[in-house]
Amino acid sequence: MDVLTLSQLQFAATGMFHWIFVPLTLGLSILTAWMETKYVTTGDEMWLRMTKFWGKLFLINFALGVVTGITMEFQFGMNWSEYSRYVGDIFGAPLAIEATFAFFLESVFIGVWIFGWNKISKKAHLTAIWLASVATNISALIILLANAWMQKPVGYVLRNNRAEMENFLTVLTNPYGWIKFTHTLLSGYALAAFLIMGVSAWHLLRNNENDFFKRSFRLAAVWAFVASLGVALTGDFHAVEIAKTQPTKFAAMESQWETKRGVGMNLLILPNASQECNSVEALCVPNGLSMLAFHDPNAEIKGLKDFPKELRPMVTPTFLSFRLMVGLGSFMILASLVAILLSRRQNLERQRWFLTLMVFAIPAPYLAEQFGWLVAELGRQPWIVYGVLKTADAVSKSVSATQVALSLLGFTVLYGLLGAIDIFLLIKYAKKGPDKNLSTIINVQGRA
């Protein structure tokens, strides 16, 4: 394989691995902060135990999110040096701002939160977790604004053999980034809520700490439903934005080959990329796709055949990832709605079939996140900056295929090992349940 393919594989592998940990960090940090707030305002010790238990799972996950993030920054220079040189004037600024503004806050105050239980007042301790989780969320916003610039480049001018900044405010207010941010953030909240529901369900099935896990389940069910619904809603806005700004991505997501007006939406499609058509098209919702794309039943949708072959993304994987993401998202809305209804009952622990389902549902939002990432990044190909710079022109020239092959191998082994250990530890601590010994918790709850 050549440097380009290997570097793409490496970026996909390291990016998707990083993306296992980030959504949970986004969601669980806020949920932990929420629980601690309840504890500080009500004084109810159950909330403190919840903060400690879910916070522990959050921290095990957080460490890998942080260390794998450094890889992403380094890789731009290591594997994509032509990209870095060409767009660094615009793309470097958000990365540097993320570090000085958000990443510092997050890392410093996570330390305060972990080690500060008996060193600072309750309120200061609560502030630490809020600062850390808000910083995490801001961090996601800045990174997604940088990514949005690759999807929909704005506020730049091509000059001196590179893209130069012309209007920073336009870069910061790129609607593509803000929609994607809301969509991604809510998906992280939903993911964390599903994790809490799944782990709680596991304990409820064993009649372990029922009060603790019922309360956790109830709280998470509400978050999961509101967040999943929000994900769908912002997903719709996002699709509209994509249809407007990235017609090839949109056509690949829907496997739309011909340019037409008033396009219907086929619920069942089997793309046939080699014949440039769909082998199966069935269950058509009339005018559905035009409606979805432009909120107008007669809108014209560009088909892939309107674009030269070399400017189209890979259709089948983009299409399938999109369908799977939407399918999983729909499942999450339904499941969390049922979860809310059932969690209102006193005998939640007896709803065994549903609790079992929720244990097995833990991977669903994780898969949806990965498919979402694939839609976004595969759908943009062959561009690294849509319409401006091709991925093939962005790769490092002074790096050899052997070097990248070795580094890819290294990442696979290292990440595989760390991922396995992390999942093992998460499961171990999730199964162990909350600390039974209230006195150890109360001893460290800090000065008043």
Place this chain on the structure above:
Amino acid sequence: MDISVFQSIWFVLWGVLWAVYFMLDGFVLGTGLLSGFLAKNDTEKRVLINAVGPVWDGNEVWLITAGGATFAAFPTTYALMFSNLYSALLLLLFSLIVRGVSFEFRGKLESAAWKGAWDAAIVVFSFLPALLFGVAFGNIFKGIPMKNDFAATSFSYDGTLLGLLNPYGLVTGVLFVLLFAVHGSLYAAIKTTGDLSKRAATLANKLWLPLLVVAVVFLGYTYPATKLYGNFLKAPVLLIIPVIAVVSLLLVKLFAAKGECYKAFTFSCLTIVFVVFTGVTGLFPNLIPSSIDPASNLTIFNSSSSLLTLQIMTVVALIFVPTVIAYKIWVYRIFRAPVSNEDVLGSPDAY
């Protein structure tokens, strides 16, 4: 203001970010690489890890900021530095990843084999970054074998990983390892109690002489191996920078021998900062010189961002760097008390 003013501001900031990173992560790396020799049992290992526990993550962010600032202010340098030093940076990256998770994972299972493995990982993957940073900076001081045509945007590099392991690169590597080792043992001395603290102070005293020897070799070897002395000879007033580095290094010993480890640590902070400043001052206006062709040097003038980006980044830095420093000082004050055996044994939150 002229763009060259902003380019110079960012050159200074570039140096400051690296200096602060080495000053802060230096003691974490140093404590880590010595933890295998200083601690006699599991509790003492935990004390050492918890001594850096609340701050290591925040300290590492200075590296990410230094990287991000290079990307934003000098994108061409960022691109060429990271792709030309590919294999070395990959090793560094792996080391930093393993070191980070080692702190987090070590205490999560009650098994001697598990803990032993992570203990070894902490030592090895604290030592490697210290060495690799030194090797990388040594090679930057020396210049790397690259040919750049900025007008045609064509860049080429002839180096290998083994090529980086030249004698001067290795001397700088050993210098960094010893600087961080002394720095880390002084940190351990002031952040722990009792016997462990005394052993750490003794170790700092023992390591000081080898550090001095290597520092002298480094300063001497720099003359034939690099062009760093050029700027100092042109403007001798700049010699104050290496002089502060040397005087600080001597004061480290003076205070360490008297057992005044706080003062010794303060001066080892100064030593590290001024060693970095010495290198950076010698480089100016280069960020990375070419060892084969002076016209290929990456300078602040031919590799920087546009004026607008530099201006935006300056405003960002003016707002956030002081803020970060302010809350970090607050955090260091919260955790100023030394960590004792009782602290880690009695706290479920400790590593």
